Amino acid sequence: xxKSQVFVGVLLLVAAVLAVGCAKPPQQEIDAVKxxxxxxxxxxxxxxxxxxxxxxxxxxxxxxAELEAQNAKFALFRSYTKAKQLIADATTAANAAKDAGIAxxxxxxxxxxxxxxxxxxxxxxxxxxxxxxxxxxxxxxAKEVKKDxxxxxxxxxxxxxxxxxxxxxxxxEDFFGAKAAADTLKGQVDPVAKDLEGIKTKFKCK
Amino acid sequence: xxxxLLRLGFKGTAAGNRRRFPMHAVAALMTPVLxxxxxxxxxxxxxxxxxxxxxVPNVDGARRAARxxxxxxxxxxxxxxxxxxxxxxxxxxxxxxxxAAPWWQGxxxxxxxAWLRVVRTAHDTTTAAxxxxxxxRRAYTTLHTDVRDEVVRAQAEIGEAGMGRREAAAMxxxxxxxxxxxxxxxxxxxxxxxxxxxxxxxxxxxxxxxWASLHARFGEPSNLRQWQxxxxxxxxxxxxxxxTAILVDKLRRRVTLYRDGKAVVHFPAxxxxxxxxxxxxxxxxATPEGMYRVVQVKEASKTRFYKALLxxxxxxxxxxxxxxxxxxxxxxxxxxxxxxxxxHGDGGEGRDWTNGCIALTNEDMDRLFAHVxxxxxxxxxxTYGR
Numbered sequence: 001x002x003k004s005q006v007f008v009g010v011l012l013l014v015a016a017v018l019a020v021g022c023a024k025p026p027q028q029e030i031d032a033v034k035x036x037x038x039x040x041x042x043x044x045x046x047x048x049x050x051x052x053x054x055x056x057x058x059x060x061x062x063x064x065a066e067l068e069a070q071n072a073k074f075a076l077f078r079s080y081t082k083a084k085q086l087i088a089d090a091t092t093a094a095n096a097a098k099d100a101g102i103a104x105x106x107x108x109x110x111x112x113x114x115x116x117x118x119x120x121x122x123x124x125x126x127x128x129x130x131x132x133x134x135x136x137x138x139x140x141x142a143k144e145v146k147k148d149x150x151x152x153x154x155x156x157x158x159x160x161x162x163x164x165x166x167x168x169x170x171x172x173e174d175f176f177g178a179k180a181a182a183d184t185l186k187g188q189v190d191p192v193a194k195d196l197e198g199i200k201t202k203f204k205c206k
Numbered sequence: 207x208x209x210x211l212l213r214l215g216f217k218g219t220a221a222g223n224r225r226r227f228p229m230h231a232v233a234a235l236m237t238p239v240l241x242x243x244x245x246x247x248x249x250x251x252x253x254x255x256x257x258x259x260x261x262v263p264n265v266d267g268a269r270r271a272a273r274x275x276x277x278x279x280x281x282x283x284x285x286x287x288x289x290x291x292x293x294x295x296x297x298x299x300x301x302x303x304x305x306a307a308p309w310w311q312g313x314x315x316x317x318x319x320a321w322l323r324v325v326r327t328a329h330d331t332t333t334a335a336x337x338x339x340x341x342x343r344r345a346y347t348t349l350h351t352d353v354r355d356e357v358v359r360a361q362a363e364i365g366e367a368g369m370g371r372r373e374a375a376a377m378x379x380x381x382x383x384x385x386x387x388x389x390x391x392x393x394x395x396x397x398x399x400x401x402x403x404x405x406x407x408x409x410x411x412x413x414x415x416x417w418a419s420l421h422a423r424f425g426e427p428s429n430l431r432q433w434q435x436x437x438x439x440x441x442x443x444x445x446x447x448x449x450t451a452i453l454v455d456k457l458r459r460r461v462t463l464y465r466d467g468k469a470v471v472h473f474p475a476x477x478x479x480x481x482x483x484x485x486x487x488x489x490x491x492a493t494p495e496g497m498y499r500v501v502q503v504k505e506a507s508k509t510r511f512y513k514a515l516l517x518x519x520x521x522x523x524x525x526x527x528x529x530x531x532x533x534x535x536x537x538x539x540x541x542x543x544x545x546x547x548x549x550h551g552d553g554g555e556g557r558d559w560t561n562g563c564i565a566l567t568n569e570d571m572d573r574l575f576a577h578v579x580x581x582x583x584x585x586x587x588x589t590y591g592r
Binding site for chain 2: 046047050060062064065066068069070071072073150151152153154155157159161162177181183184185187
C-alpha cells in the first residue's frame with residue numbers, strides 16, 4: 001500500500017514535469033499571423049505598399065526561424081516566449097502592411113479617378129465649346145475656322161475613344177496606367193479647348 | 207571488512223588477508239575507479255563534441271541579394287518576386303533549424319543549399335527581368351525615333367486637302383499615344399511604352415495611307431495624260447487667240463497666267479478643304495477639274511472674298527459624270543452637283559480652306575484681275591508637267 005502510493009506519486013510528478021516542461025508552439029497565434037499575412041497579400045500590399053510588405057515578410061521569417069530553432073531543441077528545453085513576441089511583432093507588421101496596401105490602393109484609385117474625371121470634364125468642356133462654335137454662323141463662315149472645325153471634330157472623336165480606354169484601364173485596376181493616360185489626355189484636350197474658347201470669344205458666339 | 211572484501215570478490219580469513227590486503231585491495235579498488243575515470247575523461251571529450259552546433263554560414267549577402275532582386279523583379283513580374291520571398295522564408299527556416307540542431311541531427315550543406323537556391327532564383331529572375339527591360343528599352347529607343355518621325359510626317363500630311371475627320375482622329379490618337387509612351391518611358395516602364403508607340407504608329411499609318419491614296423491619282427498615267435491634254439489645249443488657245451488663259455495646278459497649289467501661250471506669272475493658291483479630290487457633288491469641299499471659262503467678274507461689292515472670278519462649273523462633262531455617279535450609286539440621289547466655283551481673294555492662309563474655290567491673296571487677285579475678262583479660259587488640272 002505504501003509502495004504503490006509512492007509509485008503513483010512519482011508518476012504524477014513525472015506527468016506534471018512533462019506537462020510543464022514540454023512547451024507547445026503557440027499554434028493559434030501562428031495561424032493568426034499567417035492569416036494576417038494572407039490578408040495583407042490579398043490587399044495587394046506587395047503592389048501598393050511594398051515597403052510595409054517587406055517588413056512583414058522579414059518579421060514572419062524571424063518567427064519561422066525562432067519556431068524552427070525551438071523545435072530543434074529537446075522537448076524539455078523548448079520555450080516559445082520569444083516566438084510569441086516575434087509572432088506579435090509579425091502580426092502587427094502584417095496588419096500594418098494590409099492597412100498600407102488598402103490605403104495605397106485607395107490612393108492610387110482616387111488619383112486615377114481624379115485624373116480621369118479631370119480629363120472627362122476637360123473633354124466635356126471642349127465639346128460644349130465646339131458645339132457652341134459649330135452653331136455660331138460667324139465662326140463657321142470664317143475661313144480660318146472652316147478647315148479647323150472638321151479637324152477639331154476628328155480630334156474630339158479620338159479623345160472620346162481615349163476616354164473609353166481610360167475606363168477600361170480603370171476597370172482592370174491598372175490605376176497607375178489609367179492616371180498616366182488621363183493626365184496625357186487632359187494635356188491634349190486643354191489646348192484644343194483653349195483654341196475653341198479663343199474662337200468663341202473672337203466671334204462672340206453664344 | 208570481510209563482508210566488504212567478499213563483496214569485492216576476495217576470499218580468505220581476516221588474518222590471512224591482513225598480510226596481502228594492501229596490494230590486492232588497492233588493485234581491486236583501482237579497477238572501478240579507473241573505469242570511472244576513463245568514462246569521465248571520455249565524457250569530457252565527448253560532451254563538447256556532442257553538444258557542438260553546426261557552424262552556420264553567414265548568409266547576409268544572400269539576404270541582401272534576395273531583397274534587391276525582389277525590388278527589381280516586383281514591378282514587372284510580381285509572381286517571381288513572390289517566389290523569391292517564399293524561397294527566402296524556407297531558407298531562413300533551414301538556417302534557424304541548422305543553427306539549433308546538434309551535430310548528429312544536422313544536415314551538412316542544408317543551409318547553403320537553401321540560400322544557394324534563393325540566390326540562383328534571384329539571379330535568374332533578375333537577369334530575366336533586366337533582359338526584358340533592356341530589350342524593351344532598346345526597342346523603345348529604336349522605335350521612338352521612327353515613330354516620332356512618322357508622327358511628325360503625319361502632322362505635316364494632315365494639313366493636306368482631303369484629309370477628313372477619321373484621319374484627324376487617327377492623328378490625335380497618334381499624338382496621344384506618343385506622349386503617353388514618352389511619359390511611360392520616363393517612368394522606366396518601357397514595355398507599355400513600346401505598346402503605346404505601336405498605337406501611335408498605327409494612327410500615323412492611317413494618315414500616311416490617306417495621304418498616299420490622295421496623291422496616288424496624281425501619278426496615274428491616264429489622269430496625267432488627260433491633264434496634259436487640257437493644259438496644252440488651253441495654252442494653245444491662248445497662243446492662237448493672243449489672249450490670256452488661266453491654268454490651275456492643284457497639286458502644286460499654283461495659278462499660272464498665260465498670255466500668247468506663254469506663262470506670264472505664277473500665283474500661290476489655296477484650294478477647297480478637300481481640294482485634292484475631284485469635285486463630285488455639292489458640299490464635298492473638293493475643287494473641280496476640267497476646262498472652264500470665266501462667266502462673271504465680281505468686284506468687291508459682289509463678293510465677300512475681296513474679288514472673284516466665277517467659272518462655269520458644272521460644265522457638260524461634270525454633269526455627265528455626276529449623272530453617271532448617281533446611276534451607279536456612287537453619289538447620293540439626294541445630292542446636288544454644286545455651283546459657285548470661283549477664283550477669289552482673301553487667301554494667303556497657307557492652307558486649303560475653301561469650299562472648293564481657289565483662293566489667292568488680295569494682291570495677287572488684283573494682278574490677275576487686270577488681265578481677265580468674261581470668257582477667259584480657266585483650266586483646272588490635278589498637276590501639269592511644266
